[in-house]
Amino acid sequence: MAQLLAAEPSGVAGAVARAMERSAPGSGASWYGGDHADFRGGVFLREVIGVQVVIQEGAAAGPEAMAGLPPRPGGFTGRDRETADLLRALDPAGTRPAASAVLVASVSGLGGIGKTALAVETAHLARERGWFPGGILFIDLHGYDREPVTADRSLRTLLHALGTPPERMPTTTDERAALYRSTLAVRTRERGGVLVLADNASSADQVRPLLPGDSRHRVLVTSRDRLPQLGARLLPLDELGAEEAYELLDCALRIADPHDGRVGDDTGTSDRLAGLCGRLPLALQIAAALLAADPGKPVSELVAELAEAHDRLDHLDDGERSVRAAFELSYRRLPPEQARLLRLLAVAPGPEVSDEVVAALVGAGRPPVRDQHALARAHLVETGRTRGWWRLHDLVRVFGAGMAARAEGDAARARVLRHYLERARAADAHLKPHSEAAEETGPFRGRAEALAWFDAERAGLVAAARWAADRHLAADAVRLTGALCEYLDWRRCFDDAVAVCRAARAAAHQAGDEAAEAAAWNRMGTALRGSSRLREAYDAHRRARDLHHALGHDNGEAMAVSNLGNILGDVGQIDEAVEAFHLALGLFRRTGDRHSEAGVWNNLAIPLRKSGRVDEALDALRAALDLYRETGDRPREGRAWHNYAVALNARGRTAEAVTACLDSLDICEEFEDWHGAARTLYALGVVHETAGDAERARARMTQAAEAYERAGSPEEAEQARRAARLTGPAPTGTPTPAAPPARTAGSGPPGPRPPGAPGNAGP
Structure with a gap:
C-alpha cells in the first residue's frame, strides 16, 4: 500500500495524488530515489500543498480487461461509404495536425439502423491496422433504457478495465474522471493510443466524462441522437440501399x-x-x-x-x-409535446409534409419548429427533399400511427383536409379564366405560384383526397377532389386523378349524393381517357351522362356527351363523334356556358379534319379561338392554335400553319405548358417537312423530343427523335398531315370538363 507521509488531500487533488502514487516513471511526475516526487509538468485541477507519496515496493497493478470489444457482426454488408468515412475520422495518422485532430466520431441514427454493427466492424478494422496499440475499450451506456449508465458508473467500469483495483477506485465522479485521464495518459506513453467505443449514448453528458485529454486517443460514440455538442465528426446513418x-x-x-x-x-x-x-x-x-x-x-x-x-x-x-421495442425505447424518452407531434406526423398524408401541413396537423398557426428539430436530432423524423419538409421512415410511421388514439388522428386529418381544401380552391381559381376567387389578396399572387404550390403538395393532396373512403372525412375529401382535377389534368397526372375520382365517386354513392357522383364519374372518365383506358373511360362518361340526364342537369349532361364524342373520335367512329359534339353544343347553348362551348368546337374540329372536312374544321377552330379569347382562357387558346395549325397544314396553307404554331408556342411557354409546347414543336416540324425544309423539320422535332422529356413523356420523346432521324423532303404536291406522335398513354388533353371546370382545347 502507498503510505501518505502528510495529510491526504481530498477531492480532485486527492485523485491526482493517488493517480501519481500508482503511475509508472514518466507519467507526469518524476521519481527520485523512491521517496521524492517531482510534479513539474503535471496538470492539476486544484492547488495541491504538502503532499508526498511513497510507493511500497512490489505493489502489483490491477488486472486489465482491454479485450472487451464484441465480436464482429455476422453477415455485415453494405455501408462501404460510411465505413470509409469512419475510418478516416479514426485514423491516428490523419492529415490534420494534432491540435485539430478529430477526437470524437459520433454515429447516429434511428433505432435498428445498424449503428452498433458499423461501429464494432470499424473498430475491428482499426485494430487490424494496428492503429490503437494501447487497446480498445468498449462500454454500453444503455442510454435509452429506463436507467441509463451514469458517468460515475461508466468511469468505474472503464477504470476497472484499465487495471484499477476496487480498493483504489476514487469515490467521486470528478476524481474518477481525473484518474481515468491520467491512466490513459500513462498508457499512451507506454503502449500507444486507445480507442474508446461508447455504445448507445443518449446525451452528450453521458460521453463527456469519457473523453481523454490526449489527441492520440479516439472516442467512437453511437447514439439515436445527433450529438453536435461534443464537437464530434457526425456520421448519420440512413436505411440501406x-x-x-x-x-x-x-x-x-x-x-x-x-x-x-x-x-x-x-x-x-x-x-x-x-x-x-x-x-x-x-x-x-x-x-x-x-x-x-x-x-x-x-x-x-x-x-x-x-x-x-x-x-x-x-x-x-x-x-x-x-x-x-426498439422504437419504444426512443419514444418513451420524448417529452409529451414531441411525442404528440410524432403521432400526428404518422397520420399525415403523403410521404413528406411541409411546415404548413405540420402546423395544420397540430392545430396551430405556425409549425412547432423546436419540437420538429428535436425529433430530427433523435432520428425519429427526417428532413425531406428540401428545408421546411419532413418525412418519417416507413416503419416509424407505422409505429406512430399505432400510438395515436383514433380521435386524435381523426381530428388531425380533419384539420389537414380543411387546410388543403382552402388552399387548393384558391390555387385552382388561378387556373381558371376570369375567376372572381383568384384575388391577389389570397395566398397566391398568380398562376405560377398556384401551380408551384400544387406541384410541391401534390402527393399529400392526392393522399388526403383519398380519405374520402372515411365517412367522417368524406365531404371535405370529395370537395378537395373537385379542386384538384384541373391541376392534375394540366400536369397530366392521370393515374392520380383516377385514384382520387374513384374515391370521391364511392363516397358520393354511399352518401346518396347523385349530383356529386355524376361529377365524379365524369372526372374519372376524363382521367381514364388520358391514361388511354378508353373502354373504362367510355363507361364512366356514359354513367355520368345518364345520372345528369335523370337529374335534369343539362350542363353536366353536355360535358359527359362531349367527352363521349372525344372517345368515339379516338376509336375512329367519326360520324358518331360529330353527332355527339353537335348534341353537346346544343345543350351548352341552352345553358349559356360559352367557355365549355369553346371546348366542344375545338374538339369537334378533330374528327372533322380526320374525315377530310378540313374547311369545316377550320371554321370550328375559329369559333373556339373567338370564345377562348372572349372567356379569357389563354392556356387553352394556345392549344386551340395548335389544332388550327394542324388543320391549316392539312389544307396546304403551310405559311399560315407556321404562324399558328408560333402563336401556340408563345402561349404554351408563357404558361409553362411543356407538353403542349412539345406537341406544337412537333407539329411545326411536320409543317416544315411538308414545305420541303428537312433541316428545319429535324431541328424542330429534336426540340420537341427535348420538350417531351421535360414534360415527363419519354415515349413521345423517343417517337419525336425517331421522326427527326427519318425526316426528309416531301414529294411535290403531297402534303404530309401535321400530327403529334402516335397517341400513347395520356397523349393529347381530354375533352370538356366536368361541371364547374372549363372546357379544354382538345388533342
Whole structure:
C-alpha cells in the first residue's frame, strides 16, 4: 500500500495524488530515489500543498480487461461509404495536425439502423491496422433504457478495465474522471493510443466524462441522437440501399444454411420484402430469422403477411428482437409535446409534409419548429427533399400511427383536409379564366405560384383526397377532389386523378349524393381517357351522362356527351363523334356556358379534319379561338392554335400553319405548358417537312423530343427523335398531315370538363 507521509488531500487533488502514487516513471511526475516526487509538468485541477507519496515496493497493478470489444457482426454488408468515412475520422495518422485532430466520431441514427454493427466492424478494422496499440475499450451506456449508465458508473467500469483495483477506485465522479485521464495518459506513453467505443449514448453528458485529454486517443460514440455538442465528426446513418438490403437478407439466410437460396431465387419478391422492412437492418435481420426458422416458407408468404397486416410491426418480432421495442425505447424518452407531434406526423398524408401541413396537423398557426428539430436530432423524423419538409421512415410511421388514439388522428386529418381544401380552391381559381376567387389578396399572387404550390403538395393532396373512403372525412375529401382535377389534368397526372375520382365517386354513392357522383364519374372518365383506358373511360362518361340526364342537369349532361364524342373520335367512329359534339353544343347553348362551348368546337374540329372536312374544321377552330379569347382562357387558346395549325397544314396553307404554331408556342411557354409546347414543336416540324425544309423539320422535332422529356413523356420523346432521324423532303404536291406522335398513354388533353371546370382545347 502507498503510505501518505502528510495529510491526504481530498477531492480532485486527492485523485491526482493517488493517480501519481500508482503511475509508472514518466507519467507526469518524476521519481527520485523512491521517496521524492517531482510534479513539474503535471496538470492539476486544484492547488495541491504538502503532499508526498511513497510507493511500497512490489505493489502489483490491477488486472486489465482491454479485450472487451464484441465480436464482429455476422453477415455485415453494405455501408462501404460510411465505413470509409469512419475510418478516416479514426485514423491516428490523419492529415490534420494534432491540435485539430478529430477526437470524437459520433454515429447516429434511428433505432435498428445498424449503428452498433458499423461501429464494432470499424473498430475491428482499426485494430487490424494496428492503429490503437494501447487497446480498445468498449462500454454500453444503455442510454435509452429506463436507467441509463451514469458517468460515475461508466468511469468505474472503464477504470476497472484499465487495471484499477476496487480498493483504489476514487469515490467521486470528478476524481474518477481525473484518474481515468491520467491512466490513459500513462498508457499512451507506454503502449500507444486507445480507442474508446461508447455504445448507445443518449446525451452528450453521458460521453463527456469519457473523453481523454490526449489527441492520440479516439472516442467512437453511437447514439439515436445527433450529438453536435461534443464537437464530434457526425456520421448519420440512413436505411440501406436496395441492393444492400437484398444482400443482407441473402447473407443472413446463408449464414443459417449455406444452401438457402430463397432470396436469390425470387429477387423481385425479396426486394419487396426489403421494402416492407423499410430497408432497416434490424427489421431485415428479423425477417431473415423468421425465414430461417421455417425453411419451407416461401419469401412470398412472409411478404403477404407483412403487406396484409394491420400493423407490420406485429410481425417484425422474432421472439428476441422487436422493431416495435426498439422504437419504444426512443419514444418513451420524448417529452409529451414531441411525442404528440410524432403521432400526428404518422397520420399525415403523403410521404413528406411541409411546415404548413405540420402546423395544420397540430392545430396551430405556425409549425412547432423546436419540437420538429428535436425529433430530427433523435432520428425519429427526417428532413425531406428540401428545408421546411419532413418525412418519417416507413416503419416509424407505422409505429406512430399505432400510438395515436383514433380521435386524435381523426381530428388531425380533419384539420389537414380543411387546410388543403382552402388552399387548393384558391390555387385552382388561378387556373381558371376570369375567376372572381383568384384575388391577389389570397395566398397566391398568380398562376405560377398556384401551380408551384400544387406541384410541391401534390402527393399529400392526392393522399388526403383519398380519405374520402372515411365517412367522417368524406365531404371535405370529395370537395378537395373537385379542386384538384384541373391541376392534375394540366400536369397530366392521370393515374392520380383516377385514384382520387374513384374515391370521391364511392363516397358520393354511399352518401346518396347523385349530383356529386355524376361529377365524379365524369372526372374519372376524363382521367381514364388520358391514361388511354378508353373502354373504362367510355363507361364512366356514359354513367355520368345518364345520372345528369335523370337529374335534369343539362350542363353536366353536355360535358359527359362531349367527352363521349372525344372517345368515339379516338376509336375512329367519326360520324358518331360529330353527332355527339353537335348534341353537346346544343345543350351548352341552352345553358349559356360559352367557355365549355369553346371546348366542344375545338374538339369537334378533330374528327372533322380526320374525315377530310378540313374547311369545316377550320371554321370550328375559329369559333373556339373567338370564345377562348372572349372567356379569357389563354392556356387553352394556345392549344386551340395548335389544332388550327394542324388543320391549316392539312389544307396546304403551310405559311399560315407556321404562324399558328408560333402563336401556340408563345402561349404554351408563357404558361409553362411543356407538353403542349412539345406537341406544337412537333407539329411545326411536320409543317416544315411538308414545305420541303428537312433541316428545319429535324431541328424542330429534336426540340420537341427535348420538350417531351421535360414534360415527363419519354415515349413521345423517343417517337419525336425517331421522326427527326427519318425526316426528309416531301414529294411535290403531297402534303404530309401535321400530327403529334402516335397517341400513347395520356397523349393529347381530354375533352370538356366536368361541371364547374372549363372546357379544354382538345388533342
